[in-house]
Amino acid sequence: METVLAWVSGIPLGVVYLLIFLTAVAEGLIPVVPGDVVAALLAFIAARSGGMLALTATLVTIGSVSGALLMWWLGRRYGAAWLAAQVDRLGFHRTGSGMEAAEARVEAAYRRFGWSALFASRLIPGIRAVAPAAAGALRIPFWEVALLFTAASSIWYGLIVWVAFRVGNDWATVRARLELVLRDVGSVAAILFVCLGVAFWRWRRRRRP
Secondary structure, X not given: OHHHHHHHHOOOHHHHHHHHHHHHHHHHHOOOOOHHHHHHHHHXXXXXXXXXXXXXXXXXXXXXXXXXXHHHHHHHHHOHHHHXXXXXXXXXXXXXXXXXXXXXXXXXXXXXHOHHHXXXXXXXXXXXXXXXXXXXXXXXXXXXXXXXHHHHHHHHHHHHHHHHHHOOOOHHHHHHHHHHHHHXXXXXXXXXXXXXXXXXXXXXXXXXX
């Protein structure tokens, strides 16, 4: 890792910014890409190359949302099952079967709890990567998806970039703290999902004749 950090640290800051954006797009588009760790690593390098926290967080968020919206379009056009089959064809059989199961959970939650389920799904590890395809298959409107994903990604990647910029001067410390932060965010998102879901269910129940 020290060798990799030394090599990447020599890359110009503009190239680091470009890599941050492109890897975020890939993470939003391809469920098998470990985007959180890569985003944190590149943000860590940007911080030590004189980069700006706000710009780094913005680039990661825009990249992630762009990739997610492409996945939404593919899910809308071809269906979530087709996307899972393509992942299987690439050799990621466990990921493909996991996608189908996760997409089924997202669809069931959205049908019951509405937009709160879609928002929370982008903050829960293991679910967040397949939420865009499920949203597309459900034909959820573009602007609803774009706004929810932007809000969720801003929170998720804002925390990742903040940890990379502010916590520790070595990668091992940053990664250890990041794992704790993301675990806590996932737990809070799950609780938020339940609370918002109950509130949405009560609201719909009151509106029924």
